[in-house]
Every structure is written in structure tokens, then in C-alpha cells.
Amino acid sequence: MSSQSFHVRRSNVAKLDELSQYNGLRTTRWVQPPQGRSVLEIQTTHRPTALQKIPKDQNLLTPPYHWHWYQDEYFYVKQGRYIFTLEGKDSTVSSSDSQPVHIPARARHTFRVDDTHEGPCEIEFSTDVSPRSSPNDPEAYGPNEKFFRNLYQYLDDCWVQGKSPSPFQLLLLLDAAEVSLALPGPAWIAHPVSYAIGVLVGKWFGGYVLGYKTSYPEYYDKSLHSKKTR
Numbered sequence: 001m002s003s004q005s006f007h008v009r010r011s012n013v014a015k016l017d018e019l020s021q022y023n024g025l026r027t028t029r030w031v032q033p034p035q036g037r038s039v040l041e042i043q044t045t046h047r048p049t050a051l052q053k054i055p056k057d058q059n060l061l062t063p064p065y066h067w068h069w070y071q072d073e074y075f076y077v078k079q080g081r082y083i084f085t086l087e088g089k090d091s092t093v094s095s096s097d098s099q100p101v102h103i104p105a106r107a108r109h110t111f112r113v114d115d116t117h118e119g120p121c122e123i124e125f126s127t128d129v130s131p132r133s134s135p136n137d138p139e140a141y142g143p144n145e146k147f148f149r150n151l152y153q154y155l156d157d158c159w160v161q162g163k164s165p166s167p168f169q170l171l172l173l174l175d176a177a178e179v180s181l182a183l184p185g186p187a188w189i190a191h192p193v194s195y196a197i198g199v200l201v202g203k204w205f206g207g208y209v210l211g212y213k214t215s216y217p218e219y220y221d222k223s224l225h226s227k228k229t230r
Helices: 048-053 145-161 167-176 187-209
Strands: 018-021 026-030 037-045 066-068 073-079 081-086 089-094 101-103 109-113 121-128 179-181
Touching (some): 018 145, 167 187, 179 187
Antiparallel strands (some): 018 026, 037 121, 066 179, 081 109
């Protein structure tokens, strides 16, 4: 699929240290992850109450309900409040609460900023290194900076241009990061089905047939983002 036939125009943001979504409502940056982690991301939602004006079906800042194939995930609420959903149960966590919020691998979950909070909210999260990654390249697989940069900027380009995100592109990105959408029902049934959907619809049809990619040079350049520091 050529850039001309891609259904949104891609913004050239690979050189930026920080991405901005929804006209600056949220900013995201990445720093070099500690040993044993594949990513270290810092999100700041500057005006949480502004999200109340965005219909839920148009709010692309909240991750879909999902699960990670191999990696545990760790969240630190640095400022404000966030709402976590873990296996269908909601809990509100503020910066003064015990940290981190630990999400085990394969647990169905999502999180969102508390849009009733007056003032900025900031969260930091990381994931364990994928067992498929080598010790020399711990960011090779799983949720990593490449995945998040491509995902966030693609969604923001869709929002700015008034386009609906392609489910084939989204499923391909998730599959490449060892993530599957979460389906209802017993996990022993839901997990294999959601995994198969990602492979068949995202990786095979979206990638091999439609020509979508897991990364775009306008969104991510490894040579620019391989050695981040705080």
C-alpha cells in the first residue's frame, strides 16, 4: 500500500521527542526503560475535564479492553487520578495511593484518566521484556516505543482528519506488539478467539493483503529514539 493510497495522511513526527494528541490535550514521551522492561512511557493529560465534551465513540485516547500475551504491566500515577478496569472491575487510583498498579500478563484490562479531575494528570507505565526479545535488544518485541508511537500518531491523524481508524491497521499493530483485544466470556475461550482474530484479520489480511505496516518512517525512526534518558 503506497502512502498515496493510505487512508490518512501521515504526519512527520518521527523526529519529535514528545507526541501531542487532540490538539495538545495529552502529550506523551518515552525514556530509556530500565533493565528488564521493553518500554517506559510518560503520559500527561493536561485538561482532563475537556474529555467530557468528546463522545465516547470519538475518544481515541482510552485504550480498548485488551490483554498482553506475555508481559506484566506496571503503572505509576504521578499526578491526578486514573480509573483502571481489570477483569471487569473498576478501581480509581490517585497519586497518593500505593504504587505500582500491577497488571499480570493475560489479564484483561484498560485504563483511562479521570475526566472529573481538575488539573493535569500524569501516569508512567512500563512492561516486562518479551520472551522473544534477545538480551541485546530488549525492545525488539512486545509493547515498545515503536508500537506506541505508531499507534498514537495514527489515531491522532485519524481524529484530526475526521477518519475512522481502520480495524485492520489497529489489529495489525496490536498483533505486532503481542497484544490482543479482550473479548467477554471465559478466558480459556475468549483468549484463543481474540488471538486468532488478530492474526487472521490484522496480520494476514491487513498486513499481507491490504498492505498495512507495523511501523511507518513518518512515525518512528529507531536511530532517533534508541537511547532516551529522562
